[in-house]
Every structure is written in structure tokens, then in C-alpha cells.
Amino acid sequence: MIKNYGQRYTFPIMVWLTVFFVIPFSIILVGSFLEKGLYGGFEPAFSIEAYKALMSDTMRKVTLNTIFISVATTVLTVLLALPTAYHIARSPYKEKLLFLVIIPFWTNFLIRIFAWIAVLGNNGLVNNFFVNIGIFNSPVQLLYNKWAIILIMIYTSLPFAILPLYAVIEKFDFSLLEAARDLGATKSQSMFKILIPLILPGISTAVLFTFIPAFGNFAIPDIVGGTDVRMLGNIINERLKTARNWPSAAAISMILTTISVVMVLLFNRIISSKERKIGGNI
Amino acid sequence: MIGGTVKVHNVSKNFGTTQVLKDIKLEINAGEFFSLLGPSGCGKTTLLRIIAGFEIPTSGDILLDNESVINKAPNERHVNTIFQNYALFPHLTVFENVAFSLRLKKIDKNIIKSRVAEYVNLVRLQEHINKYPAQLSGGQRQRVSIARALINEPRVLLLDEPLSALDAKLRQDLLMELDRIHDIIGITFIYVTHDQEEAMSVSDRIAVMQEGNLLQVGTPFEIYESPADMFVADFIGASNNIEGKVIEVTENRAYIETPDIGRITVDLDKKLKASDHIKVTLRPEKIHISKKAPSLDSPKWNCISGKVDQMVYTGSHTRFIIKTEHGRVFKTFKQHAQYFTDEEPIQWEDNVYMWWHADDSFIVEVNGNR
Structure with a gap:
């Protein structure tokens, strides 16, 4: 008779997930089907008003914007992080370079965003430089658009993409690349046919670590997005604090969560169909 | 191809x-x-x-x-x-x-x-x-x-x-x-x-x-x-290295004085002259070994004696480490070509004779040159 010890060992994590995930999630889910209170909060009466209100052009535009910004951020971040992580992993100075990747975490997140305003603003470093050397006649508006958001999101998520990629590349057996070259592959063929398929798990971690925070982000679009570009996170923030419409905020949160989960599942499916059975270490 | x-x-x-x-x-x-x-x-x-x-x-x-x-x-x-x-x-x-x-x-x-x-x-x-x-x-x-x-x-x-x-x-x-x-x-x-x-x-x-x-x-x-x-x-393989000084060179061989095993004779693999300092390699399988003193028919044979210091039985042959009087160690082995041999088997600490032909050693270095 084999006792099922597994369940006993997983008990603490079950408690953790229940307290910090299942219960809050249920509150939001239930709240999204209630009526709004006069000064915020919920009225205990069933209503699908909050979801009906989502069928607006503004909401559709914001949702598409959010998807565009977070997908673009994710793609560009991973494309930048891959070669960076590769060179760090093969460098004789990897400890020092990794340290440089981690240094930005010592500064507060908001301060780092405001630092970008000092760089990109009308009186910022970039504009001053180009005006001074005479390429621009007057400062160009670099902030308060989609691309400013994407740029700063890439900046904040790069370490989260570099670190998991570094972890897999560091363990990669580089003699496989020599073998591929020996068998007639060019440099780029050996990268795409050997390195990339073998570090897919790290790529998938990097994608999720970038996509999920970007998708739910509200601080960056709030500070550098101006009035034109808003993301779902901004709308939730506004419904909760300005409009005091908690059921609406909860409903949008549900949409955000659903899209995130669908994206993650879709992506995992693509990855796992490519990731063949390797069946252990060699 | x-x-x-x-x-x-x-x-x-x-x-x-x-x-x-x-x-x-x-x-x-x-x-x-x-x-x-x-x-x-x-x-x-x-x-x-x-x-x-x-x-x-x-x-x-x-x-x-x-x-x-x-x-x-x-x-x-x-x-x-x-x-x-x-x-x-x-x-x-x-x-x-x-x-x-x-x-x-x-x-x-x-x-x-x-x-x-x-x-x-x-x-x-x-x-x-x-x-x-x-x-x-x-x-x-x-x-x-x-x-x-x-x-x-x-x-x-x-x-x-x-x-x-x-x-x-x-x-x-x-x-x-x-x-x-x-x-x-x-x-x-x-x-x-x-x-x-x-x-x-x-x-x-x-x-x-x-x-x-x-x-x-x-x-x-x-x-x-x-x-x-x-x-x-x-x-490459095992080797018994012998060093010595050339005493006399004849038409087809030389006599060498060694510090540890006395006078030996070698074939002229390389040009030698008297008082050259040479290094010779002697492969273990070139050495014959027995408890009985051999009767050697030609002056080209070298013969020395020693005591069995170690012996390792490996089935097909037995490996011996033999120590001479002056503490010099030689590696050799004896093939088990027959199930019963007429000879009395060699035991640990037995005194044995080792002999080899002058042609079977090889002069590797003369005065430190190859």
C-alpha cells in the first residue's frame, strides 16, 4: 500500500494559493457581477451592468492598444535580451556584467520612469542635443505616445528577460554549436537550428516575465502615456478611484486576466509543440 | 573513396x-x-x-x-x-x-x-x-x-x-x-x-x-x-632504462659500464665511440627469466641476477618486478605458454637470472642527443 505523501507536502502551497490567489480572485469575480455602491464598494445585488458597459468603442480601442503595446514590448525585449544574455554567458566577465544588469533594481521604479522624462522631455537630453547640433529646429515631442510607453517598458522589463535567458544559455553546451559548424552550418544556421530550440524554456520564461507585467501595467502609461494612450490598467485605476465604480473595475480586471491567461496558454502551446521530447540530460 | x-x-x-x-x-x-x-x-x-x-x-x-x-x-x-x-x-x-x-x-x-x-x-x-x-x-x-x-x-x-x-x-x-x-x-x-x-x-x-x-x-x-x-x-609501453659509459667499441657491438648492473653489451644502433654516455631502453618482453642459470652460447648475451620483489599473476602471463643486488629494479614477464612447465615455478623472493640479447636493447640517446 503506497501512501500518498505528495498531498501532504503540497498542503502549505495549497493554503498559500487559497489565501493569496483563490480568495482575492473570487472576490473580484463576484464583485464584477454586483451593483455599484454610491461612494465606491459593492451593493449586494446581482447585475451584469459592469460587463454591458464594456461593449464601448473606447474599451475596444484601449484593449487593442494594450495588446499591441504589450506584444510589441515583449517581442522587442526578448529580441534585445537574447544576444545580450548570450554575450554575458560567453564573456569572461560574466559576474561583473550580470551585476550591471541588476544595478537598476537599486533605484525606485517610479524614479527610473521620471528619469526617462528628463531624457526624452522637450527640455531633455535628446532634444537639447539634436537642437544644439541643428538637426531639429525646435524640440520634438518624444513623450506621451505609444512608442514612449513601449521604450520605457522595454527598459524596465529587460532584466527580467535577460536573467532567465542567461540561466539557460550559461548551461548550454557550446560544443554543439561547433558540431553544427563542423557539419556545414553557417553561424546563423547554428544559432537558429541548435541554440534557439534548446533554450526555448528560457525564452518562454522571458516572454511571460515580460508580457504579464506589461499587460497589466498602469504606472508607465499613466506617467508617459499622456491623455491619448491609455491601457486597461489605467482604466481600472480610473474606475476604482475617480468613477468609484468598483463592479466596472472588477469586470475590466476579469477581462485583463482572461486575455492574459489566453495569451499565456496560446504561447505555451506554440512552445511545447516546438519543444520536442528531449528526455533528460546528455 | x-x-x-x-x-x-x-x-x-x-x-x-x-x-x-x-x-x-x-x-x-x-x-x-x-x-x-x-x-x-x-x-x-x-x-x-x-x-x-x-x-x-x-x-x-x-x-x-x-x-x-x-x-x-x-x-x-x-x-x-x-x-x-x-x-x-x-x-x-x-x-x-x-x-x-x-x-x-x-x-x-x-x-x-x-x-x-x-x-x-x-x-x-x-x-x-x-x-x-x-x-x-x-x-x-x-x-x-x-x-x-x-x-x-x-x-x-x-x-x-x-x-x-x-x-x-x-x-x-x-x-x-x-x-x-x-x-x-x-x-x-x-x-x-x-x-x-x-x-x-x-x-x-x-x-x-x-x-x-x-x-x-x-x-x-x-x-x-x-x-x-x-x-x-x-x-609507449613499459621500458627498463639503462644508462652507462661506453668502454669499448668492436665491429658490431659495444661494451657499456653501468653504475648498477655492471658491464653489459649492446648492438650498435647508433654510432658510438669510447667514453660516450648513452641511454638504452630494454623492453620487458625481451628479458628471459629463470631460476636456473642459463647456458649462453654467444658473447652477445647479457645476464644478471636479482631477487623477485613483486609478482602479479594476470592469467595469460605473470609480471615480475626484479631487484638486483644494487637495488636496481627491472620489469619483465613470463608468458604461460604451457599448463605444466618442467621448471620449478618462480616464487616471491626467489633468486632469479635474467638474460637478454644485445640486439634486443635499443640505444635511445648518446651524450643526451637523439
Whole structure:
């Protein structure tokens, strides 16, 4: 008779997930089907008003914007992080370079965003430089658009993409690349046919670590997005604090969560169909 | 198919301030099974990697079929490498691993299929063709890497200690397998190893290397029977080294005075004159051993006596370590050619006679020169 010890060992994590995930999630889910209170909060009466209100052009535009910004951020971040992580992993100075990747975490997140305003603003470093050397006649508006958001999101998520990629590349057996070259592959063929398929798990971690925070982000679009570009996170923030419409905020949160989960599942499916059975270490 | 020739032209290689290859000159013939033999750190793997194109020499040139390949990338050279750790692609099956280079060339699928089948059969892995490397044993993995390299039809196959990760029995089997494949395919093999028995058993010629120098190039017989210096003598097989001073040189032999075993006589393998200081190697199997004093018919025999210090019974033969009166140690062995011998068997601490013919020793160095 084999006792099922597994369940006993997983008990603490079950408690953790229940307290910090299942219960809050249920509150939001239930709240999204209630009526709004006069000064915020919920009225205990069933209503699908909050979801009906989502069928607006503004909401559709914001949702598409959010998807565009977070997908673009994710793609560009991973494309930048891959070669960076590769060179760090093969460098004789990897400890020092990794340290440089981690240094930005010592500064507060908001301060780092405001630092970008000092760089990109009308009186910022970039504009001053180009005006001074005479390429621009007057400062160009670099902030308060989609691309400013994407740029700063890439900046904040790069370490989260570099670190998991570094972890897999560091363990990669580089003699496989020599073998591929020996068998007639060019440099780029050996990268795409050997390195990339073998570090897919790290790529998938990097994608999720970038996509999920970007998708739910509200601080960056709030500070550098101006009035034109808003993301779902901004709308939730506004419904909760300005409009005091908690059921609406909860409903949008549900949409955000659903899209995130669908994206993650879709992506995992693509990855796992490519990731063949390797069946252990060699 | 006939393999390519390889010429190593005055190749030197520095890593930082250490010189790992010192002006290596070497010519490898078409179709040869050529071994680079030496202890670890002697530069043999670096030389192989230079031929493959993974390392660029500090100076010198590599000619493949009389054409310089020094400026060509590894994928542009008609050589392929078998790696020590196999370097199989873990995400591809045996079929896909072997097909890798053909798929790069965008060859027709049906042709690829039949070519892969041909080479997988050559290394006898037909029933494993759809398995992943992790599902194979070490010996099977190495055979996959052999098929994967050979399917390119390289002019030269480079083997970087391909058997060192395998156990002794499997090593022997795979070595014979390599020899068989070499006979079938007929291309040039350059085989790097630190195992002298491996190199001796399959090679046409061997290059012995030490600390970045090429000490000797020759057939296994030449290297064993007439080593170029004492390092080669000690590295290839077991050797009893005798040093002494030449007393007298006659028409066909010389008399040597040694500090520990008295006066001996040697054949004139090299030119000698009186008072030369020489070093001689004497292989264990050249020494006869018995408890009875031998009756020697010619002055060309040397005979000394000693006490059995150690004996190791190995089944086919017994190895002896014999200590002479002056504490000099000799290695020898006795073949068990008969089940019962008329002689009384030699026991531990017995006094024994050892004798050998002057022709059977070899003068390695004269006055410190080769």
C-alpha cells in the first residue's frame, strides 16, 4: 500500500494559493457581477451592468492598444535580451556584467520612469542635443505616445528577460554549436537550428516575465502615456478611484486576466509543440 | 573513396603567454589512420582543432589536399570532427542528427532518407533510428556521431579522444568498429588519444607529442622498437632504462659500464665511440627469466641476477618486478605458454637470472642527443 505523501507536502502551497490567489480572485469575480455602491464598494445585488458597459468603442480601442503595446514590448525585449544574455554567458566577465544588469533594481521604479522624462522631455537630453547640433529646429515631442510607453517598458522589463535567458544559455553546451559548424552550418544556421530550440524554456520564461507585467501595467502609461494612450490598467485605476465604480473595475480586471491567461496558454502551446521530447540530460 | 592529405606547415599556437604548439611540421598521407598521441596538455587536441578550423594558429599554415584552408571557416572545410562528448543535438532524433548536414544542403527528401539509412546501417543503429540521444547508451551515441560526420563524405575525419568517455570493454569494441569503418570508407582518419594501446592497435602511423613538441612520427613498430628519446620510450609501453659509459667499441657491438648492473653489451644502433654516455631502453618482453642459470652460447648475451620483489599473476602471463643486488629494479614477464612447465615455478623472493640479447636493447640517446 503506497501512501500518498505528495498531498501532504503540497498542503502549505495549497493554503498559500487559497489565501493569496483563490480568495482575492473570487472576490473580484463576484464583485464584477454586483451593483455599484454610491461612494465606491459593492451593493449586494446581482447585475451584469459592469460587463454591458464594456461593449464601448473606447474599451475596444484601449484593449487593442494594450495588446499591441504589450506584444510589441515583449517581442522587442526578448529580441534585445537574447544576444545580450548570450554575450554575458560567453564573456569572461560574466559576474561583473550580470551585476550591471541588476544595478537598476537599486533605484525606485517610479524614479527610473521620471528619469526617462528628463531624457526624452522637450527640455531633455535628446532634444537639447539634436537642437544644439541643428538637426531639429525646435524640440520634438518624444513623450506621451505609444512608442514612449513601449521604450520605457522595454527598459524596465529587460532584466527580467535577460536573467532567465542567461540561466539557460550559461548551461548550454557550446560544443554543439561547433558540431553544427563542423557539419556545414553557417553561424546563423547554428544559432537558429541548435541554440534557439534548446533554450526555448528560457525564452518562454522571458516572454511571460515580460508580457504579464506589461499587460497589466498602469504606472508607465499613466506617467508617459499622456491623455491619448491609455491601457486597461489605467482604466481600472480610473474606475476604482475617480468613477468609484468598483463592479466596472472588477469586470475590466476579469477581462485583463482572461486575455492574459489566453495569451499565456496560446504561447505555451506554440512552445511545447516546438519543444520536442528531449528526455533528460546528455 | 580516397581520403585527403593534410600538411601541417610550421604551426605554432599561443594561448596568452603559454605556447601550446611549437613549430609543428607534419604530413599525413591520403587514406591513412594517423594518431596524435601524448599525455594531456601536450597540444594534440589544439592541433586537431586547428585542422578543423575551431582555432586559428598564431603562425603557420594548414594544407588540405595541397590547398591552404587557414582562412576558411569550419563549415567550409572538407573535414568533420567526432567530439569527445559526442556533441549530439539532444532535441533531434538519431535520424535528424545524421540528416543534419544534408538538410542544410537542401537535398531532396527521398535522397536524404536513403543516405541516412545507409550510414545508420554502417554504424549498426538501424533499430534506434527514431530514438533521441538521451535514450541511447554511450557507445551508441558515439556511433551516431560517427555516422553524422561520415554522411558528409569528408576528405578527412578528425577524432578527438572519441572513446575516452566509454568503459574499457566498449572501448575495444568501438575501436575495432572504427577500424572496420576506416577500411570500408577509406578516408583519412586523424585520431587524437592519450591511450598508447589504442593508438598502437589501429594506427598506420603515430605522432608522439609532449608539451607542444612533436617528438617522433612513425609506424607503431618504429615507435615501440626504436623510440626517438627516453620520453617516447617510457610513454609507449613499459621500458627498463639503462644508462652507462661506453668502454669499448668492436665491429658490431659495444661494451657499456653501468653504475648498477655492471658491464653489459649492446648492438650498435647508433654510432658510438669510447667514453660516450648513452641511454638504452630494454623492453620487458625481451628479458628471459629463470631460476636456473642459463647456458649462453654467444658473447652477445647479457645476464644478471636479482631477487623477485613483486609478482602479479594476470592469467595469460605473470609480471615480475626484479631487484638486483644494487637495488636496481627491472620489469619483465613470463608468458604461460604451457599448463605444466618442467621448471620449478618462480616464487616471491626467489633468486632469479635474467638474460637478454644485445640486439634486443635499443640505444635511445648518446651524450643526451637523439
